[in-house]
Amino acid sequence: MSKRRSDWESRLQARFARWMREGFSGLDDEIMVSLRQETSETLPSEQMADDHREMADTRRYERGIALDRLAQYDLNAWVSRKGRRLLSRLYTVLAMSLGVLMIFFLLKTVAMMPRFGSPDTPMINEVTDRYIERGLQETGAVNIVAGMILDYRAFDTLGESTVLFIAACAVLILLRIDWDEKAGPALELIAEEWDDRHYEPKNDRILQASAMILTPIVLLFGIYVILNGHLSPGGGFSGGSIISAGLILYLNAFGFKKAGQFFTYRTFMWVSFSALMFYGLAKTYSFYCGANGLQSGIPLGIPGAILSSGLIMPLNIAVGMVVACTMYIFYALFRKGGL
Amino acid sequence: MSLVHNFPFFSILLCMVSGIFTSVLKPRTAKWLTLAVAGASLVLNAFTLGLTLGLKDAYPFMMGHFPAPWGNEIRIGQLEALMATGLSAVVFIALAAGLYHTPTFVAEKKQNLYCIMIDLALAATLVMIYTNDLFTAYVFIEIMTIASCALVVVRQNGHTLVAATRYMVMNLLASGLVLLGISMLYGITGHLLMEPLHQAVLRIHESGRYAGPLTVVIALITAGLGIKSAMFPFHAWAPDTYAYAPPMSSAILSGVVSKAYLFLLIKFFWRVVGIDIVIQQQISQFLFFAGIAGMVLASVMAISQREIRRMVALSSVAQISYVYIGIGMGTEAGLAAALFQMLAHSAAKSLLFLSTWELVSVSGDHKRFRYLHGAGYRNVPAGIVFTVSAMSMVGIPFTGGFIAKIQLAAAGMPLGGWTTALVLIALALSTLLNAVYFLHTVVSIYRRRPENIEYALPEKQPRRIAAALFLSMMLTLYLGVGSGPIMRVIEAGLKMFT
Numbered sequence: 001m002s003k004r005r006s007d008w009e010s011r012l013q014a015r016f017a018r019w020m021r022e023g024f025s026g027l028d029d030e031i032m033v034s035l036r037q038e039t040s041e042t043l044p045s046e047q048m049a050d051d052h053r054e055m056a057d058t059r060r061y062e063r064g065i066a067l068d069r070l071a072q073y074d075l076n077a078w079v080s081r082k083g084r085r086l087l088s089r090l091y092t093v094l095a096m097s098l099g100v101l102m103i104f105f106l107l108k109t110v111a112m113m114p115r116f117g118s119p120d121t122p123m124i125n126e127v128t129d130r131y132i133e134r135g136l137q138e139t140g141a142v143n144i145v146a147g148m149i150l151d152y153r154a155f156d157t158l159g160e161s162t163v164l165f166i167a168a169c170a171v172l173i174l175l176r177i178d179w180d181e182k183a184g185p186a187l188e189l190i191a192e193e194w195d196d197r198h199y200e201p202k203n204d205r206i207l208q209a210s211a212m213i214l215t216p217i218v219l220l221f222g223i224y225v226i227l228n229g230h231l232s233p234g235g236g237f238s239g240g241s242i243i244s245a246g247l248i249l250y251l252n253a254f255g256f257k258k259a260g261q262f263f264t265y266r267t268f269m270w271v272s273f274s275a276l277m278f279y280g281l282a283k284t285y286s287f288y289c290g291a292n293g294l295q296s297g298i299p300l301g302i303p304g305a306i307l308s309s310g311l312i313m314p315l316n317i318a319v320g321m322v323v324a325c326t327m328y329i330f331y332a333l334f335r336k337g338g339l
Numbered sequence: 340m341s342l343v344h345n346f347p348f349f350s351i352l353l354c355m356v357s358g359i360f361t362s363v364l365k366p367r368t369a370k371w372l373t374l375a376v377a378g379a380s381l382v383l384n385a386f387t388l389g390l391t392l393g394l395k396d397a398y399p400f401m402m403g404h405f406p407a408p409w410g411n412e413i414r415i416g417q418l419e420a421l422m423a424t425g426l427s428a429v430v431f432i433a434l435a436a437g438l439y440h441t442p443t444f445v446a447e448k449k450q451n452l453y454c455i456m457i458d459l460a461l462a463a464t465l466v467m468i469y470t471n472d473l474f475t476a477y478v479f480i481e482i483m484t485i486a487s488c489a490l491v492v493v494r495q496n497g498h499t500l501v502a503a504t505r506y507m508v509m510n511l512l513a514s515g516l517v518l519l520g521i522s523m524l525y526g527i528t529g530h531l532l533m534e535p536l537h538q539a540v541l542r543i544h545e546s547g548r549y550a551g552p553l554t555v556v557i558a559l560i561t562a563g564l565g566i567k568s569a570m571f572p573f574h575a576w577a578p579d580t581y582a583y584a585p586p587m588s589s590a591i592l593s594g595v596v597s598k599a600y601l602f603l604l605i606k607f608f609w610r611v612v613g614i615d616i617v618i619q620q621q622i623s624q625f626l627f628f629a630g631i632a633g634m635v636l637a638s639v640m641a642i643s644q645r646e647i648r649r650m651v652a653l654s655s656v657a658q659i660s661y662v663y664i665g666i667g668m669g670t671e672a673g674l675a676a677a678l679f680q681m682l683a684h685s686a687a688k689s690l691l692f693l694s695t696w697e698l699v700s701v702s703g704d705h706k707r708f709r710y711l712h713g714a715g716y717r718n719v720p721a722g723i724v725f726t727v728s729a730m731s732m733v734g735i736p737f738t739g740g741f742i743a744k745i746q747l748a749a750a751g752m753p754l755g756g757w758t759t760a761l762v763l764i765a766l767a768l769s770t771l772l773n774a775v776y777f778l779h780t781v782v783s784i785y786r787r788r789p790e791n792i793e794y795a796l797p798e799k800q801p802r803r804i805a806a807a808l809f810l811s812m813m814l815t816l817y818l819g820v821g822s823g824p825i826m827r828v829i830e831a832g833l834k835m836f837t
Contacts, residue, residue, distance in 0.1 A: 106519070109555045113526050122529035122539065127408045138405070155402040155411040159466075159478035162355060166459050166482055169362070169452050170489035176449070273363050280356040287348065290404035292340055 140300035140309035141230040149235075150312045150319075154283055157315075161279060161322050165272055168326040175333040176265075204253065211253035218246030222324070229316035230309045236316040240323025247328045256332075268325050275321040282311055343390045347415050347423065348400055350383040351465045358458030366450035370438050373454040377431040380461060384427050388420035392828070397835045399471060407471070408532050414471035418678070418832025421825070422602055423468050425682045428814065429594045429689050430461050435807035436693045437587030439800070440700075444494040444585035453493050460486040460591060464599040473521050473611065474531045476603055480517060480567075484510045487596050490588035491580055502579035509566055509576045516563035524556045524611075533610045544616055554620050560607055561622055568600040570626075570663055571633025574656040578640075581652030586696035589648075593655045594689030598681050601662055605674065608666065609837050618669045627667025627758075631765045633660030638772035646706040647699065650776060651691050654732060657769065658684045664762065665747055668754060675829045676746035679818075682825070683739030686814045687731040690724055694808060697721035698784060703794050708780065713788030715781075720805035722784055724812050729777040731815045734770050739818030744770065746826070 114121040131148055139147035149157045226239030251259045289296035301308030357376045361369045391397070397416030399407060406412075434457065445453050463483040470476045488510060492503040525531060527549040528539035543549050562573070569577040581589045608617050617623050634657045641653035658680070665677025701717040702710045715722030731738035744766060751762030788794070818825065 105555065109523065109552050112549065112551045113523065114549070122527060123525070125529045127529065130409055152403065152405050152409050153411055153474075156475055156478050158355070159475065159482060162359075162459065163478065163481045163485065165359065166455065166485050166489070169455050170485050170492070173449050173452050173456075173489050173493050174495075269362050273359060276359040277356065280352065280359060284352045284356070286404070287352075287402050288345065290410075291345065291348065291401045296404070 136303055139312065140303050141312050142303055142309075143230055143232060143235070145233075146230045146235050146312055146316065147309070150230075150315045151310070154315070155287070157319070158279060158283055161276060161319050164322055164326040165276055168268070168272070168329045171330060171333050172265075207253045211249050215246050215250045215253075218249065219243055222246060222320070226316055226320040227306065227313065229320075230312045231304065231306070236319025237323055239316070240320035241327055243320065243324040244327035244331075247324065248331045251328075251332065259332075263328065268329055272322050272325045275318040279315060279318045282315065286311060341390075343386050344398065344400065344415075346383040346387045346390075347413060347420070347465070347469050348402070350380045350387075350423070350427075351413075351462055351469070353379060353383075354458050354462035354465065358455050358462060361451050361454045361458060364451055366447060366454075369451035369454040370441070373457055374431070374434045374438060376458055377427060377434050377461060380465065381424065381427040381431050384420060384423040384465075387415060388417070388424050388828075391415060391417045391420045395835075402475075408530065408535060411475055412471045412532065413466075413469040414533075415469060416832055416835045417828050418836050419468050421828050421832060422598075422678075422681075423465055426464055426468070426595045426598060426685060427461065429685050429811075430457070430464075430591060432807050432811040432814070433587055433590040433594065433689050433693065436804050436811070437585075437590060437696075439804055440586065440696065446495075449493060453490070456486040456489045456493075457591065460490065460596060464595055467599045467603045471533050472531050473524070473533065473536065473607075476606075477518060477521050480514060480600075480603075483596060483599065484514050484567075487592055490592060491584040493588070494583070494585045496583075498579070499583040502576075502583045506576045506580040509573070513563040513566035516559045516566070520556045520559035520563065523552055523559070527552050527556075533606070536611050537613060540612055540616065553616075557612055557617065557620055557622055561604065561626070564600050564604040564607070565626075565629075568597040568604070569656050569659050571629045571637060571656065571660050574633070574637065574659075577656050578649050578652045581655060581692070582646065582648040586692050589652070590689035590692040593652070593692065594685040597655075597659060598685050601659070601681060605666060605677070609674070614669050623667045623669045625667075626663045630660040630663035630665075630667055631761060633657060633663065634765060634769040635772065638769055638776070642772065642776045644776075645708065647695055647708060647711060647780060648692075648706055650780070651688075651695055654691075654773065654776070655684075655688055657773070658688065658732065661743065661747060661769075664765075665750065668750055668762075670750060670753070671830075671833055672750035672753070673747075675826065675833060676743060676750045678829050679739075679746055679822070679826065680743035683731065683743045683815070683818050686739060686811065686818060687728040690728040690808065690811045690815065691732070693811075694721040694725040694728065697804070697808075698725060701794065703792075708783050709789070710792065711780075711784050712786040713784070715784040716788075717794065720808055724808040725784065726781050727812050728815055729781050731819070733773045733777050737816060737819045739815050739822070741819055742822040742826075 114123070131144060131152065135144045135147045135152075136142065139151040141147035141151070222239045222243035222245075224239075225234035225242055226236055229235030229239065247259070247263065286296050286298070288294075298310045300310050303309070307313070354376055357372055361372060364372060394417075397414050397419070399412050399414045401407070402411035402413060404410065441450055441453065459482055463479040463486065466479040467476055467483070470479070488503060488507045491499060491506055521531075524536070527543060528536055530536045530539055540553065543553050566573040581593055584592065608614055608623075614623070637653050637657035637660065641650045641657065644650040644653060661680045662677045662684075665673045665675075665680060667673070697718050698711060698714040698721050699706055701721075702714045705711070715725070727738065731740035734740045734744040748763060748766055751759050751766075753759075754762070
C-alpha cells in the first residue's frame with residue numbers, strides 16, 4: 001500500500017466515507033485498523049528492522065493503553081466520588097434559584113392584579129351579570145353555579161367529565177394486573193408478586209363496626225348532594241366524591257373480596273360508560289337544537305322543585321356516577337392489583 | 340344554517356362519544372371503530388372545508404343554547420377546516436398502517452383502552468383547532484395531556500416508563516403554566532371568548548393598566564405551549580418519548596398532538612393578543628432565535644445518534660423549529676409558511692415513524708444502523724416510503740418539505756438586513772445537516788446486508804399496511820406538487836382568521 005493510502009485512511013473525508021458505509025465503529029476498531037496498516041506496510045528486505053519496529057510499536061501501544069486506562073480510572077473515580085455530587089448540587093442550586101425567581105415574579109404579578117372582590121375588577125362585566133340576573137329564568141336552577149357549568153357552559157363540563165374518565169383509563173393501562181388469566185404477557189405472570197392485597201389488615205372489628213354505621217350515611221349524603229345539585233350548593237362533582245369516600249371506607253374495612261362482590265372492572269366500565277354516554281348523547285341533542293335554533297322541548301319546570309331545571313339534574317347524576325367510579329378506581333388501583 | 344355547518348360539531352362529538360363507547364367493546368371491534376371514526380372525521384372535516392371555501396367569512400357555531408360570551412362557541416374558517424382535515428387524515432393513515440402492530444406493544448386486554456386514548460386525542464385536536472374560547476381550549480389540553488401520556492405508557496418496559504415519566508412531568512408543568520396564564524388573563528380582562536379578549540387586551544395595552552400581568556400571561560402561555568410542542572430549549576423530553584413509544588403513538592404524538600398545540604399558540608398570538616403586541620413584548624424574537632438555534636442544534640444532535648428512532652425523533656425537534664421561525668417572523672407570509680410546514684411535517688413525520696418501525700421489525704428489532712443494512716430490500720414498500728418521506732424532511736423538490744422551506748425563505752426575504760441573512764444561512768445549514776443524516780440512513784438501508792447476521796424471515800403482512808403507507812406518501816407528494824391550492828387556502832384562511 002502506498003503512503004497516500006495510509007494517510008487517506010485517517011483523514012476526515014475517509015472517516016466520513018467510512019461512517020456513511022457502516023455507521024459508527026468503536027475507537028478500538030479504528031486503532032486496530034491503524035495498527036494493521038502500519039504492520040502491512042513492510043517490504044521483505046527490511047524484515048528484521050520491521051520486526052523490531054513492530055515490537056516497539058506494540059510496546060508503545062500497550063503502554064499507551066495502560067496509561068489511558070489509568071487516566072480513565074482516575075477520572076471515573078473522581079466522577080463517582082466528587083464530580084457527580086458536584087454536578088447534582090449545581091443542578092439543585094440552579095433549579096432552586098429558578099424556582100425562587102419564578103415565585104418572586106409570579107408574586108409580583110399577583111400584586112399587580114386587580115384586587116379580588118373589589119367592585120371595579122374587569123371580571124365584573126356583562127357576562128357575570130347575565131349569569132346572576134337571568135340565570136334562574138334561563139336555566140331553571142336555583143344554584144347558579146350548577147346552571148353555569150351544566151347549562152351555559154355544558155360543553156366544558158362534558159370535557160371535564162371526560163378528563164376524569166380518561167384519567168381512570170390511563171391509570172388502568174398503567175396499573176391494572178389481570179391476575180385471573182392463566183397465561184399471557186409477562187406482566188401477568190408476576191402479578192402474584194406485585195399484588196399487595198395480601199398485606200391488608202383483616203377483620204379489624206372497630207373499623208368494621210364504624211364502617212357498618214358510617215357507610216350508608218355517607219352514601220345517602222352523597223346521593224342527597226347530587227340530587228339537590230340544582231337547588232343547593234353541591235352537585236355531581238362534590239356528591240360523587242362523597243359517594244366514593246363511602247365506598248373507599250367500606251373497602252378499607254372489609255377488603256377487596258367483599259367489595260369485589262358489587263364493584264368490579266365491569267361495573268366501573270358499564271357505569272361510567274352509561275353515564276358519559278347519556279351525557280354525550282343528551283348534550284349532542286341539546287346543542288344541535290340550540291345551534292340550529294330549534295326548540296329542544298325539555299321543560300324547565302318550577303324553580304325550586306326537585307324535578308326542575310331541565311337536563312341539569314340528570315346530568316348531575318351522570319357526573320356524580322363518573323366521579324364516584326373514578327375516585328374509587330384510583331384508590332383501588334394504587335394498591336397494585338385489580339379491582 | 341345547513342346540515343354541513345354542523346359537521347365540525349358532529350366530528351368532535353363523534354370522536355368523544357365513540358371514545359366512550361370503545362370502553363365496552365371487544366378489542367377487535369374497538370380497533371375497527373377507531374379507524375372508522377378517524378375516517379368519518381376526515382370526511383366530515385373535508386366537507387366543512389368545501390363549505391368554507393365558498394364563504395366570505397368564518398362562521399361561529401354555538402355549543403349550547405346560549406350565545407357566545409355566556410355559552411361555549413367554536414368558530415369555523417378555512418384555515419381551521421384545512422388543519423382539521425389534514426390532521427384527521429394523518430390520524431387515519433397512522434391508524435390504518437399501525438393498528439395491525441398494536442398487539443406487539445399493547446397487552447390484549449388493554450387494547451380498547453388504547454383506542455379510547457386515540458379517539459379522545461383526536462377529539463381534543465379538533466376542539467383545539469376549532470375552539471373560540473380559551474377555557475374550552477384548556478379543558479381539552481388536559482384531555483390531550485392525559486391521552487398523550489397514556490399513548491406512551493401503554494408499552495410497558497423500562498425505557499418507555501422512564502420516558503413517559505419525564506414526558507408526564509414536563510407536560511404537567513406546561514399545563515400548569517398555561518392554566519396560570521389563562522386564569523391571570525381572565526383576572527385582568529374578565530373574558531374567555533377570543534374576540535372580547537382581544538378588545539380587552541387592546542384596551543390594557545393602550546391604557547397601560549395591568550400591562551405587567553399581560554406580559555407575564557403571554558410569557559406563561561408561550562412557555563407552556565412551547566414545552567408541549569417540543570420547542571427547542573424545552574425539547575428534552577422529546578427524543579426518548581418519541582423513540583420508545585409504540586410507533587403508532589409516536590406518529591400521532593409528533594404528527595398530530597404537537598401540531599394541535601402549535602395551532603393553539605398561533606390562535607393565541609393572532610386572535611387573542613394580536614401579533615403587534617407579541618412583537619412589542621419581544622416574545623416573537625425569542626421564538627425566532629429559539630427556532631434558529633433549534634433547527635441547527637437539534638440536527639447536530641440527530642447526526643450523533645446511533646439508533647434510527649432517536650434520530651427520527653430529534654429531527655422532529657428540528658422540524659418544529661421551522662414552524663417557530665415562521666411564527667417568530669411575525670409576518671403573514673411567515674405564518675403561512677409555518678402553517679404549511681406544519682401540514683408537510685405532519686404528513687411526512689408520521690410516515691417516517693411508521694416506516695421506520697417496519698424497517699426495524701424486518702431487521703430483528705435492532706435499531707442500530709449497522710443492522711439495518713438491506714432493510715429496504717427486505718420490506719420494499721417501507722423502504723420506498725421511508726426514502727420519500729426522508730426526502731421531504733431534507734427538502735428535495737416535489738415533496739412537501741421543499742415547498743415549506745421555499746416559503747420560509749421567501750417569507751424571510753422582506754425582513755431585510757441580518758434577519759434575512761440569518762434565516763437563509765440557518766435554512767441552508769439545516770438542509771445540509773438534514774441531508775447528512777437522512778441520506779446516510781437511506782443509503783444504509785439500501786446497502787448489502789452484512790453476511791454474519793442472520794435475520795428471521797419477515798412474516799407475511801396484510802396489504803393494507805403497504806396501501807396506507809403509499810396513500811400517505813401520495814399526501815406528502817401532493818403537498819409538494821399541488822401546493823398552490825393549499826397555499827391559497829392558507830392565505831384566504833388567514834384573512835378570515837384575525
